[in-house]
Amino acid sequence: MTNPDQRILHSLERDPSRFLDVWLGEQAASGTMRRDLISEAELRTQSQAFLSALIAALRSGVPFEGGSNHPAWSGVRAQLEDLSRQRAQRGFSFSEVATFVFSFKQPLFSALRESTDGGTELAEASWEANVLLDRLGLYTIEVYQRSRENIIERQRQEMLELSTPVVKVWDGVVALPLIGTLDSERTQIVMETLLQRIVETGSTIAIIDITGVPTVDTLVAQHLLRTVAAAQLMGADCIISGIRPQIAQTIVHLGIDLSGVTTKANLADAIQIAMERTGMRVERQAPGRTP
Amino acid sequence: MTATPDTLPIHSEDDVVRVRHAVRRAAVELGFSLVDQTKLVTAASELARNTLIHGGGGEARVERLDTPRRGLRLVFEDRGPGIPDVERAFQDGFTTGGGLGLGLGGSRRLVNDFSVESTPGVLTRVTATKWK
Numbered sequence: 001m002t003n004p005d006q007r008i009l010h011s012l013e014r015d016p017s018r019f020l021d022v023w024l025g026e027q028a029a030s031g032t033m034r035r036d037l038i039s040e041a042e043l044r045t046q047s048q049a050f051l052s053a054l055i056a057a058l059r060s061g062v063p064f065e066g067g068s069n070h071p072a073w074s075g076v077r078a079q080l081e082d083l084s085r086q087r088a089q090r091g092f093s094f095s096e097v098a099t100f101v102f103s104f105k106q107p108l109f110s111a112l113r114e115s116t117d118g119g120t121e122l123a124e125a126s127w128e129a130n131v132l133l134d135r136l137g138l139y140t141i142e143v144y145q146r147s148r149e150n151i152i153e154r155q156r157q158e159m160l161e162l163s164t165p166v167v168k169v170w171d172g173v174v175a176l177p178l179i180g181t182l183d184s185e186r187t188q189i190v191m192e193t194l195l196q197r198i199v200e201t202g203s204t205i206a207i208i209d210i211t212g213v214p215t216v217d218t219l220v221a222q223h224l225l226r227t228v229a230a231a232q233l234m235g236a237d238c239i240i241s242g243i244r245p246q247i248a249q250t251i252v253h254l255g256i257d258l259s260g261v262t263t264k265a266n267l268a269d270a271i272q273i274a275m276e277r278t279g280m281r282v283e284r285q286a287p288g289r290t291p
Numbered sequence: 292m293t294a295t296p297d298t299l300p301i302h303s304e305d306d307v308v309r310v311r312h313a314v315r316r317a318a319v320e321l322g323f324s325l326v327d328q329t330k331l332v333t334a335a336s337e338l339a340r341n342t343l344i345h346g347g348g349g350e351a352r353v354e355r356l357d358t359p360r361r362g363l364r365l366v367f368e369d370r371g372p373g374i375p376d377v378e379r380a381f382q383d384g385f386t387t388g389g390g391l392g393l394g395l396g397g398s399r400r401l402v403n404d405f406s407v408e409s410t411p412g413v414l415t416r417v418t419a420t421k422w423k
Contacts, residue, residue, distance in 0.1 A: 181308055183304055184304075214311075214315075214332075215311060215329070215332050215333055215336055216333070217333050217336040217337050217340075217394075218337060218390060218391045218393045218394050218397060219336075219340060219390065221391065222390060222391050245326070246325050246326040246328075246329035246330075247329065249326055249329070249330070250326075250329050250330055250333045250401065253330065253397060253400040253401050254333065254337075254393050254397035254398075254400070254401065255383050255393045255396065255397050255400070256391065256393060256397075
């Protein structure tokens with residue numbers, strides 16, 4: 001036999017259905033089998049599809065290289081990609097995903113022992129099988145890792161958007177409670193959302209509440225001032241509320257000039273100012289009804 | 292006596308956030324008041340960002356001090372281009388990075404002792420200490 005992987009192919013082709021059973025048994029016994037996350041029938045379908053794809057790829061005689069995109073292996077790659085992606089979404093761990101490929105070793109070595117004459121030929125075939133399965137295993141892990149990163153990135157994006165709710169307080173008044181670290185990326189989203197809502201609601205006053213911003217340094221101040229300036233260009237006045245005593249002292253020491261902006265200690269005061277400016281007045285209905 | 296300092300790398304905006312957290316933790320442990328905690332964290336934020344933007348990255352050390360008094364010392368080091376004119380860098384409104392130009396001078400006002408040693412191209416070290 002000239003092509004090395006043909007020994008693997010030969011051993012798989014002898015009795016694929018028995019091989020599949022042994023392999024499934026191996027996966028079930030591996031200890032990283034997650035019956036709570038995947039059903040036996042589904043695992044069988046996946047394993048069967050991978051085995052068929054692998055046999056087809058081996059028949060082509062093209063060796064599998066980690067980064068190669070050779071069409072002969074596209075079926076195997078697609079199988080592993082689907083599997084990794086699906087398992088990443090369901091919350092499988094690294095080793096639980098890798099087990100799918102690595103549990104293939106034991107039955108394959110047994111099959112090789114039966115289909116070769118032993119000795120040097122078996123040793124060579126085993127080594128080839130090892131190399132092939134390690135590469136397939138690494139490929140699976142890479143795809144798994146990428147899928148996980150995609151999930152994290154998507155969650156990060158969702159968090160960015162969720163964390164900047166602009167709420168309408170009254171006719172012509174919107175409020176934006178900021179929470180957490182205000183970096184450049186978030187400021188960009190905050191500014192976009194705020195300006196968008198100002199247009200949508202036809203607001204003339206925007207309240208930015210920074211009670212939930214732990215640190216106001218010069219960069220955060222600059223971001224705030226820019227947001228205020230942009231809102232003013234759109235015809236809306238900004239009030240910054242939620243300036244706690246320690247933040248006020250820090251801002252003064254830093255030398256940040258907020259004199260051009262209306263600021264208030266808390267959101268209630270800011271809403272009061274906003275009502276006054278829009279010609280509204282809040283008053284109790286009758287003095288006698290106070291508790 | 293100085294306890295073992297925490298050394299933190301500064302190579303991204305996330306690292307700046309980590310430095311802030313480490314400084315807040317240390318300031319709380321040492322029993323600084325809320326105002327002083329905020330001042331220390333803000334100064335750390337400014338100086339860490341300077342290290343990142345102007346120094347091209349470096350490291351921060353957070354040292355808890357016992358003598359002559361209890362205090363917290365923050366040391367920022369980078370091997371970037373350095374600060375050729377330190378006095379000018381302290382001037383409010385002077386900036387080379389597009390910011391407000393208040394970071395360095397402002398940080399000096401937020402702490403008790405402040406020093407900048409800069410050998411352009413070799414080492415820039417900014418030390419800020421606040422006593423309890």
